[in-house]
Amino acid sequence: MWLASPALPVGGFSYSEGLEAAVDSGAVGNEAQARAWLCSQLELALGRADLPVVAQAFGAWQQADADRIGALNDWVRQTRETSELRQQTEQMGRSLVEWLRNSDARDDPRLAVLAALAPAPTWPVAFALAAARSGAPLASALLAHAFGWAENMVQAALKAVPLGQSAGQRILQALNERIPAVVEHAMACTDGQRQSFTPMLAILSARHETQYSRLFRS
Template identity: 75%
Template sequence: MAPGALLELLWLASPALPVGGFSYSEALEAAVEAGLVTHEAQARDWLLDQLQLSLARADLAVVAAAHAAWEAGDEQRIRALNDWVQLTRESSELRQQSEQMGRSMLEWLRNQSEAADDPRLTLLGQLKPPTWPVAWALGAVRGGAALEPALLAHAFGWAENLVQAALKAVPLGQSAGQRILAALARDIPAAVAHALSLDDARRQAFTPMLAILSARHEAQYSRLFRS
């Protein structure tokens, strides 16, 4: 990759990107409350399962499809992918997370000085509202990232955010968090390969326990995270 494209991709994947990803645990906090995640090994296994069963089969597959659609200027495909994300979120708070982060990504892209005349941003703004995987894919395309590196970066950014959530919610120490992140990093290439193998018929968002815990989290009495 060209140095500029690599730096753009690292920027997009950073938890410091001002889109609010740090404020979500994606039901991990509810799993802690339910006694399902109480120590490092359980947190590691929970996130590894989520990577393979949720992220790889849904969001990463959408990012891959949206990356191609943005490159091709396929408006119909972009709208269909955005609709799919909205329709398949399994709880209210998971849908709100995707929509809030998608809107924030749109605003961040609009604030880039070279973005003013990009018609793709106009299309993204017309989606009601844009969702996170679709909006993030546009950021990767605009930065010149190839497909596979973009998916690896997206997955690692997700992993960093969720490990930070585990540190706060379980709670865990920094060394435990680094061991969990190392385990996720080892599995991310296989998750990306799986996402790239999925067509529309095989892409799916079906994680019942995650959905139940997310729904419980919406009414959880004491919580740190928005989801």
């Protein structure tokens, strides 16, 4: 639950992951459109890419398989289709490393492996280590990751669309109803099934890099 908190000092609140650009383009302008956008992003992006990586890295950390960890970290970086999305996952990964260094994880030899990932640890891989250290089962770790993402994205929608708090809670409810099935799929996902293919998200993220006025870093 702690790892799912938006208060975790990794900077997740400063990113909209293309949502702000979707608002600027007119694709998202009200509660219904924001709900549809985020539910699609949950299922097509998070559920097919980041959550499977968290699940696979979770097991790799438990087995201290540094080669597997390195391969998963490389996959995350290589499938980020814009500089903003790549910078986001690297910045959040580095920040989680620093948080772990200031916790009881500082003597865990796996933390040195995480910190040494070049050019940077990515967020899903770093989260997986923190979750594996918690002693929680894999399903709970994935639920925490998905819920933390959902809360951050709803907060981004409240500011960017903008929406009221009640609308935000209705969107969060819609996301929460879908999260268990998405987590179940992620747990069963193989390397061959894992994918990162969201063309519209990539286009909007690229446009956001030069957007005239913006609140968020992505």
